[in-house]
Amino acid sequence: MSTADPADAAGPAGRAGPEDGGLEGGIRRYAGAGSSCALRVAGNPGGIIFLADGGICGCQTPGAPGLEVILLRSGRLTEADWEAAFSSAAAGGRSLTEELVRRDLLGAGEAEALLRTALADAIFAVLAGRVDGWAEAAADCPMPLAPPARPGWLLGESIRRRQALAALAGPPVSPRDRVTAASPGAWRQAASWPDAGQLELLGLCNGRRTVRDLAFARGSGLYATLLELARLRDRGLVAIAADGAESVSPSRSSGIPSDAGESDRTVAGLPGRHADHASGTPRTGTAGRRYLAAGIQLLRPRSSGSALPGGHRDPPS
Amino acid sequence: MSSLQAALRQFLAVEGVRTATIIDMATGMIVRSVGKPDPDLPATAVCVADEARAVQDALGAGRSDGELVEIATVTGSRLQVSRILLGRPAPGLMLFVDLERGKSNLGLAGLQISQLAPAVLA
Numbered sequence: 001m002s003t004a005d006p007a008d009a010a011g012p013a014g015r016a017g018p019e020d021g022g023l024e025g026g027i028r029r030y031a032g033a034g035s036s037c038a039l040r041v042a043g044n045p046g047g048i049i050f051l052a053d054g055g056i057c058g059c060q061t062p063g064a065p066g067l068e069v070i071l072l073r074s075g076r077l078t079e080a081d082w083e084a085a086f087s088s089a090a091a092g093g094r095s096l097t098e099e100l101v102r103r104d105l106l107g108a109g110e111a112e113a114l115l116r117t118a119l120a121d122a123i124f125a126v127l128a129g130r131v132d133g134w135a136e137a138a139a140d141c142p143m144p145l146a147p148p149a150r151p152g153w154l155l156g157e158s159i160r161r162r163q164a165l166a167a168l169a170g171p172p173v174s175p176r177d178r179v180t181a182a183s184p185g186a187w188r189q190a191a192s193w194p195d196a197g198q199l200e201l202l203g204l205c206n207g208r209r210t211v212r213d214l215a216f217a218r219g220s221g222l223y224a225t226l227l228e229l230a231r232l233r234d235r236g237l238v239a240i241a242a243d244g245a246e247s248v249s250p251s252r253s254s255g256i257p258s259d260a261g262e263s264d265r266t267v268a269g270l271p272g273r274h275a276d277h278a279s280g281t282p283r284t285g286t287a288g289r290r291y292l293a294a295g296i297q298l299l300r301p302r303s304s305g306s307a308l309p310g311g312h313r314d315p316p317s
Numbered sequence: 318m319s320s321l322q323a324a325l326r327q328f329l330a331v332e333g334v335r336t337a338t339i340i341d342m343a344t345g346m347i348v349r350s351v352g353k354p355d356p357d358l359p360a361t362a363v364c365v366a367d368e369a370r371a372v373q374d375a376l377g378a379g380r381s382d383g384e385l386v387e388i389a390t391v392t393g394s395r396l397q398v399s400r401i402l403l404g405r406p407a408p409g410l411m412l413f414v415d416l417e418r419g420k421s422n423l424g425l426a427g428l429q430i431s432q433l434a435p436a437v438l439a
Contacts, residue, residue, distance in 0.1 A: 074406035108320040110403060110438035113348050113410055117341045147319050157346060160359065195374045197407060219406055224343035 023131045024155050031055065031151040040137035043130040045175075045212075047122065050141035055148025056119065058141035063125030063175060064222040065215055067118045067143055071106075073219025081105050097143050115145045121221040124158045125175065161223050168230045173211060175222055176243035179229055180207035186236050194237060201228060205238055324437045325351040328414055331429045333396070333421030339437065342366045342401075342408040355415070365399050365413050373408060387431075389423060396421050398430050402438050412437060 021028065023041060027049065030037065034054040041047050047061025060066060071077040081103070089099035097115070100106040106114070165172065181202040187194060194202060204217050215225040232238045321339060328337035329352055336352035345363030355361075373385050384404065390397040396416040403410040414430055 070406050076405045107439040109324055109436075110410075112319055112321045113339055113341075113403075113438060114406075116348050117344075117346065117410075120346060161344070164363075221343060227344065 023127065023134055026134060027051075027056070027151050027155065038137045038139040038141070039134045040139070041126055041134045042132040043126075045125055045129045046131075047126045048137060048139050049123070049126070049134075050139070050144065052141075052144065052148045054151075056123070056151050056154055057144040057146065057148040059119055059122035059126065060142070061122050061126050063129055063212060064122045065118070065219060066122070067114055069216055070114065070118055070219045070221075073217065075219075077105055095144065097146075112145070115143065116149060117221065119145055119149060120154055120157050121223055123154045124161050125222050127155075127158045128162060129175070165223075165226060165230070168227075169234055170230065171240075171242070173226050173230050173233070173240055174243060175212040175215075175226065176210050178207060178210055178241045178243060179205040179214060180239045180241070181205040182237050182239060189236060192235075194232075198228075198232065198237070201225075201232070202237060207241075210243065211240075319349070321349045321437070322351060324433075324439075325349060327433050327436070328352075328430065331414075331416070331421075331426060331433075333416040333418075333426065335395075335415045335417060336413075338362060338413045338415075339402070340366050340411050340413050342369055342411050348410065352415075358415075361415075362413065365397075366411070369399055369401070369411055370408055387427070389427060391418065391423065394418050396423050396426060398427060400430060400434050402434060410438070 020026070026039070030039065030051055031054045036052045036054075037050075039049045039051070041049060041061075045061050045063030047059055047063065049056060050058035050060075065073070068082065072079060072082060077100075085099045085103055085105060086096060088094075088103075089096045092099070094102070097106075097111050101108050101111055201214065201218065204214055209217065211225055211229055212222060214220075214229070215222045218225070220228075229238060229240065233240050325337045325339065328334050334352065336350055336355055336358060338350040338352075338358065339348040340346070340362045341348055343366075345366035347359060347362050350358065369385065369388060372388065376385055385401055387401070388399040390399075394417070396418050398412075398414045398416070400412045400414075401409055402412050412430070412434055414426075416426055
């Protein structure tokens with residue numbers, strides 16, 4: 001049953017609040033009832049959580065990449081293979097997951113493992129954001145996890161992630177923070193040179209992309225991207241500018257910190273945050289690309305001992 | 318029972334195995350696990366994932382002698398084998414098998430694990 005007003009819903013739908021356990025409490029109640037339904041979560045990023053027989057079989061949210069983005073952006077599958085499987089599944093009335101396995105594009109165990117990791121990331125993104133309310137909705141899960149995941153595992157994993165992020169040194173990193181790569185000069189000061197994966201990430205950090213954007217661009221999980229960027233920041237390789245909205249912090253008794261904006265921050269009791277600029281001024285995307293190009297030049301072997309253009313020298317081996 | 322669980326249960330037939338776990342290397346999250354309950358397993362999974370990523374970073378990408386395949390750790394009471402199962406999406410998924418050292422032989426266990434591993438994600 002779907003309703004425009006979460007308060008009118010016949011089920012245990014409602015608004016987030018410590019008195020009813022928030023969205024986490026709602027999920028537990030639906031799970032305890034053995035429900036099979038979709039819960040549309042209003043908020044930022046919000047999303048839809050799909051339940052099947054009391055387990056969670058899917059979650060769609062703009063806050064974290066789904067399996068399609070992960071498989072295509074990582075290069076695990078080609079677009080042609082994906083499109084062919086999608087069309088065939090639709091025509092044959094099969095689930096897309098079954099079709100990918102049937103075509104030997106993914107193993108059955110691989111599909112399950114990747115669906116579980118994507119689901120955990122999506123649930124984390126929804127719970128770590130702002131939740132304004134939820135209600136049952138009419139929606140079908142496009143790639144259901146079978147068998148469904150236990151809600152206790154997913155909710156516990158979400159709490160673990162928030163605690164892990166809170167334990168990192170420095171200000172909390174939010175999915176909406178914008179990230180800028182430091183200059184190659186700063187890279188030489190780092191304990192070690194960035195590896196290939198980190199260089200790829202640094203190349204995308206143009207000061208306009210948010211942490212969430214970077215996750216989608218690379219086909220990486222939101223939580224994995226938050227971790228990686230926090231580590232790069234600690235090494236002085238990126239600067240992270242607070243965007244002002246939600247930050248990820250350990251859950252309170254309601255399970256979900258509500259963080260609608262700057263004025264709500266102290267009310268929510270979130271850790272204080274401040275901008276983190278390497279140079280004090282935002283760097284434009286064009287300037288960022290110039291710095292990255294200069295950094296890549298440093299990595300190429302030279303035939304002589306002379307300095308590269310721009311006065312840079314090879315990093316220490 | 319899921320296909321992952323069924324595949325992981327095959328490892329419990331290896332002499333000395335306590336747990337067999339699939340770990341997401343990017344986050345240290347336990348994707349699936351079978352065997353004896355172990356309250357330390359979540360923390361161990363994070364450490365094992367960190368270790369494997371550190372080794373991959375140290376090795377670098379595209380090396381002519383290949384990518385990281387397996388890490389074997391021996392302690393006073395345990396044998397632990399971490400085997401990379403999937404490289405993409407990077408950094409990938411790994412299989413972590415924890416064995417009682419007194420009941421296991423590292424060489425034999427490593428051989429059996431390598432024989433069972435390909436079926437886990439199939």
